[in-house]
Amino acid sequence: MKYQRPKGTADILPDEAVAWNYIESTAKKLFDNYRFHEIRTPIFENFEVFSRSAGDTSDIVTKEMYDFHDKGDRHITLRPEGTAGVVRAFVENKLYGPEHIKPVKLYYTGPMFRYERPQSGRLREFHQIGVEAFGSESPNLDVEVISMGMHLLKKLGIHNLKLVINTLGDQATRKAYRSALIAYLEPHFDELSEDSKVRLHKNPLRVLDSKDKDDQKLVADAPSILDYLTPESASHFETVKNLLETLQIDYQVDASMVRGLDYYNHTIFEIMANDKALGKGDVTVCAGGRYNGLVEELGGPETPGIGFGLGVERLLLLMQAQKAPLPTISPLDVYVVGIGDETKSETLKIVETIRNNGFSTDQDYLDRKPKSQFKTADRLNAKIVITLGNDELAQKVVNLKVMATGDEQQVKLEDVYDNFPKLFGKFLKK
Known part of the structure; x- marks a missing residue:
């Protein structure tokens, strides 16, 4: 089905x-x-x-x-x-x-x-x-x-x-106008739509609102409520x-x-x-x-x-x-590329740390190779890409690339955890 x-x-x-x-x-x-x-x-x-x-x-x-x-x-x-x-x-x-x-x-x-x-x-x-x-x-x-x-x-x-x-x-206006409208419409009763025939004595103002073309022609010359205020x-x-x-x-x-x-x-x-x-x-x-x-x-x-x-x-x-300004999904602040099974724990910790500092962050969840992860970061318009491999993990550093300028640098892990907003906030202004 x-x-x-x-x-x-x-x-x-x-x-x-x-x-x-x-x-x-x-x-x-x-x-x-x-x-x-x-x-x-x-x-x-x-x-x-x-x-x-x-x-x-x-x-x-x-x-x-x-x-x-x-x-x-x-x-x-x-x-x-x-x-x-x-x-x-x-x-x-x-x-x-x-x-x-x-x-x-x-x-x-x-x-x-x-x-x-x-x-x-x-x-x-x-x-x-x-x-x-x-x-x-x-x-x-x-x-x-x-x-x-x-x-x-x-x-x-x-x-x-x-x-x-x-x-x-x-209420007094509507009462007087109701009587005038019924008096005007009653001679045309047989010309009204079936809905308007039902409404004529229950609520004749509804006839004015009819979508029926013949009704609309009839009410075009009906009395005006402005004359009964x-x-x-x-x-x-x-x-x-x-x-x-x-x-x-x-x-x-x-x-x-x-x-x-x-x-x-x-x-x-x-x-x-x-x-x-x-x-x-x-x-x-x-x-x-x-x-x-x-x-x-x-x-x-x-x-x-x-x-x-x-x-x-x-x-x-x-x-x-009218081409009025409408927002789209915001670009991603940081994408973290993890290379190797040994980096998964640290990668998750980095991602959560950056999120806790108020920046949008994502990572790979499909065990893809580095090339595919970099393509994903590009498709998500990530402003910064952080890369962590086994060598970086051993040295307690990460590679960081600012995508707008292409600038790359090696950053200590402790700086990512302790000073990320101060060090990289200028690249991630909301």
Whole structure:
């Protein structure tokens, strides 16, 4: 039997993992500057965590979740997105308590799972980096989160970015707009897709997000939510726009944008890139928004929240296409060539000593001849090659070659053990 990875998954090999670590470490350093702190939640949660938060009319719940009953007949779901699990942890661990400084700022990284058609940069197992901030309704926090997302993408070398924003208003806004949207769509009921027919009276905003071409034509002339904003919602959105202008962050308003999850309200946003590596037209790289009400939905006190998420696979494709700087596996500092069985013990001791001094070091493990060992050192781009044969062992010395210059010298073993960083650190600067 030939074993293969499941459809929609990928192996991240060592050469690629270096780039992944770079993206994650860059994000973590930036988040730390904004005082966001890491949280790690389970890869699977109770089904209700996502069905209650994402909404029972969303594609994620109705079509894409990997859910099953475990041996205890508990309904379990592999997490399809990061926010709901973080909110559940926020509530369960009482991070809303007075001992926690508000807003509580958190970030996460890790795999997510959605059963959908695999495509470039979008797999069934995909990886997200996301942030969540709880405890403040301030438009300043909205703009801080948006700015942080833009800052991260630019820091990773992405250019030609476009920020698109909208508002879904407060509860009163959505109620009024819901009625207007249903009134507009009902005369076209027979023309709607089957999914949109189901959603029309449950959550008509989902129709605006339909991928069906006929639905898209119908909603092109639908009422705008911006015409139904309460004074409070309009003021919040106006402040967000003014603050973006203060920070000189260009943006466009798209009144038809609703995002794919039901928990959003007030400010929502998408950061897009136009690059053929991701497909035709503008493709979303980072997206998020405000979700006042989600904490209460999952059993907590009334607590506003806002956040964003971005997919690492899609980001990596974009970075490669735009030739953004990506690290590769670091060259080897030292390769130790041992010649003869009698040198094996001492060779291992040398290797471990140099490693303990903070330098990457390797040796032969296949009993190869000296010529093959030297070839391996060359393939690994070793900066220094140390050679130890029986004669050197008897004299308690090693031969050392600096590969960049070709300089060779004989060094006492005791100097390797006692003074290696001082003697050769200049050739091995990190």
